[in-house]
Amino acid sequence: MRGTVLYGPRDVRVEERPDPQIIEPTDAIIRLPVTCVCGSDLWPYRGVDPVTQPTPMGHEYVGIVEEVGSAVRTIKPGQFVVGSFFASDNTCEICQAGYQSSCIHRQPGAPTGAQAQYARIPLADGTLVATPDLPPDDLLPSLLAASDVLGTGWFGAVAAEAGPGKTVAVVGDGAVGLLAVLAAKQLGAERIIAMSRHEPRQQLAREYGATDIVTERGDAGVARIKELTDGLGAHSVVEAVGTQESLMQAIRSTRPGGHVGFVGVLHDVAIPGKEFFFSHVHLHGGPAPVRRFLPELIELICNRKINPGKVFDLELPLEQAAAGYRAMDERRAIKALLRS
Numbered sequence: 024m025r026g027t028v029l030y031g032p033r034d035v036r037v038e039e040r041p042d043p044q045i046i047e048p049t050d051a052i053i054r055l056p057v058t059c060v061c062g063s064d065l066w067p068y069r070g071v072d073p074v075t076q077p078t079p080m081g082h083e084y085v086g087i088v089e090e091v092g093s094a095v096r097t098i099k100p101g102q103f104v105v106g107s108f109f110a111s112d113n114t115c116e117i118c119q120a121g122y123q124s125s126c127i128h129r130q131p132g133a134p135t136g137a138q139a140q141y142a143r144i145p146l147a148d149g150t151l152v153a154t155p156d157l158p159p160d161d162l163l164p165s166l167l168a169a170s171d172v173l174g175t176g177w178f179g180a181v182a183a184e185a186g187p188g189k190t191v192a193v194v195g196d197g198a199v200g201l202l203a204v205l206a207a208k209q210l211g212a213e214r215i216i217a218m219s220r221h222e223p224r225q226q227l228a229r230e231y232g233a234t235d236i237v238t239e240r241g242d243a244g245v246a247r248i249k250e251l252t253d254g255l256g257a258h259s260v261v262e263a264v265g266t267q268e269s270l271m272q273a274i275r276s277t278r279p280g281g282h283v284g285f286v287g288v289l290h291d292v293a294i295p296g297k298e299f300f301f302s303h304v305h306l307h308g309g310p311a312p313v314r315r316f317l318p319e320l321i322e323l324i325c326n327r328k329i330n331p332g333k334v335f336d337l338e339l340p341l342e343q344a345a346a347g348y349r350a351m352d353e354r355r356a357i358k359a360l361l362r363s
């Protein structure tokens with residue numbers, strides 16, 4: 024098969040790779056008609072996360088089940104399935120509590136790399152959710168978004184306790200931030216403030232339900248959120264970046280008693296203890312348990328109630344994956360879809 028491999032900073036290649044095989048009896052092999060590049064792939068791409076050996080890339084996937092191992096019971100060849108970046112048994116106590124991304128049997132969701140034509144998915148029965156029917160082609164981008172960026176934005180909004188009567192602010196205008204706006208709207212938030220300085224992203228945020236746009240960032244961004252909320256701060260803030268500046272912006276934009284849902288992968292962040300102590304802000308986040316939300320998200324997408332696939336503003340053949348990385352790195356694209 025063809026698959027994407029990262030060799031070092033800014034060195035992405037699509038090359039011939041071994042076809043994934045069933046290794047464990049709980050595995051499935053799926054064929055990936057579409058795949059994509061994630062904002063978190065940019066950490067190793069930029070060399071922030073060191074790349075010590077050639078690494079198959081991609082952890083967002085949807086596809087057709089080709090083959091299942093002997094112990095797989097519910098997932099069947101021919102089904103169209105959606106998974107996420109961690110495989111989980113969906114039966115342990117942690118999974119049952121809704122934290123499948125901390126499953127006691129957690130492992131990478133697509134260890135062979137999902138920016139490829141095929142992938143091996145461990146713990147298929149626990150990890151994969153089948154769609155009711157084979158979806159039409161135009162729903163594939165949205166289902167692919169459910170696999171990570173939508174599920175992650177949704178968790179951010181849930182963790183921030185977005186809901187009726189709440190003012191929700193979203194820090195970060197990447198795909199996850201934009202879809203946190205969509206999630207906050209679906210969860211019934213009254214007012215949604217998107218923090219973005221990029222015109223096309225502001226437009227999509229508005230389409231997804233943002234009522235206000237704040238272009239300032241850092242302290243000026245915090246001051247603007249306070250101005251918009253009678254000096255109190257937002258009830259709920261989603262942090263979808265993962266830097267020191269963005270997390271502190273989120274905490275400082277939240278009113279006492281409010282909630283921050285943090286879903287940007289934190290990199291070298293330190294929270295000043297005394298400031299946090301006196302903030303009275305709840306912090307909840309981490310790697311999103313996308314599996315918890317997949318059945319609901321698939322239903323919303325298949326019934327065309329939401330269109331998260333609009334975050335894909337660049338479409339390329341898989342062979343041109345490197346161009347997709349470049350476009351996202353240079354912020355020319357929100358998110359690149361790759362067709363194999």
Ligand SMILES: [Zn+2]
Nearest residue numbers: 113115118126
């Ligand atoms: Zn589990």
